[in-house]
Amino acid sequence: MGAENAAVILRSASKAIAFTGAGISTASGIPDFRGPKGLWKTYPEEFASINYLSDDPRGFWEFYSTRMGSIFTAAPNLGHLALADLERLGIIKVVITQNIDGLHGLAGSRNVIELHGNMRRCYCSKCGAPYSSSEVLRMIGSGTNPPLCTCGGVIRPDVVLFGEEVKMMPKAISAANSSDCVLVVGSSLTVSPANSIPYLVKQHGGRLIIVNEERTPFDEIADLVIGGAAEDVLGELVAFMANRV
Ligand SMILES: [Zn+2]
Known part of the structure; x- marks a missing residue:
């Protein structure tokens, strides 16, 4: 029922965007770092901070390489694939994600704004040269820690660490400002400043659809709230859109 209502709203939009969080990737086996069993309950946020990387790069990478290694076995699930389908159907124009797992791109979404970066990529903090994360993990595995550039x-990692600014925010804000509907998937909408993106769409008269297993602080201003797993709800949604658009 919820998915059918979402399809009605999306069909009336001309510039819909999606905004995704950890909940879309849990079915791919990626833990929600901020959830009840999240990594940040075990390790303090300082472990993934820019200060820790500067003060103790070896310690940073000892911790971070484990976290990085866990994403390589992950594949996109039906939720990611459904959003890629919605883009192909011309329904979703941009996917803005808080996730750093790179799964939207792997699923086939082409217009993706990765607010917090992408853990599959690294770069040199001095000269900016790009490195793949698998290459960096191999360096660490063979005893080169911290991993060093030829310079x-x-x-x-090419991710926004704690203590760093979210450089993609202006791009995301501009996408939100020109959008008339935002489909939030799997985000608790508690992480600032990212959670201002769906709010912006609503603020200038756009529609807000929230698909999330738990309640969010934005439920009350939403046009539609669907409680459920991202992959189930989006799968249904695509079926409605594909058959009737
Ligand atoms: Zn370098």
Whole structure:
């Protein structure tokens, strides 16, 4: 029922965007770092901070390489694939994600704004040279920790660390400002400033659809709230859109 209502709203939109969080990737086996059993309950956020990387790059990478290794076995699930389908159908124009697992791109979404970066990529903190994360993990595995660039600089993950600004925000804000509908999937909408994106769409008269297993602070202003697993709800939604658009 919920998915059918979402299809009605999306069909009336001309520039719908999606905004996704950890909940869309849990079915791919990626833990929600901020959830009840999340990694940040076990490790303090300082472990993934820019200060820790600068002060103790070796310690940073000892921790971070484990976290990085866990994403390589993950594949996109039906939720990611459904959003890629919605883009192909011309329904969703942009996917803005808080996730750093790169699964939207792997699923086939082409217009993706990765607010917090992409853990599959690294770069040199000194000269900016790009490195793949698998290459960096191999360096660490063979005893080169911290991993170093040919220029001697420390290699870092291409993600926004705690203590760093969200450089993609202006791009996301501009997408939100020109959108008339936002489909939020699997985000608790508690992480700032990312959670201002769906709010912006609503603020200038757009529609807000929330698909999330738990309640969010934005449920009350939403046009439609669907409680459920992202992959189930989006699968149904695509079926409605594909058959009737
Ligand atoms: Zn370098």
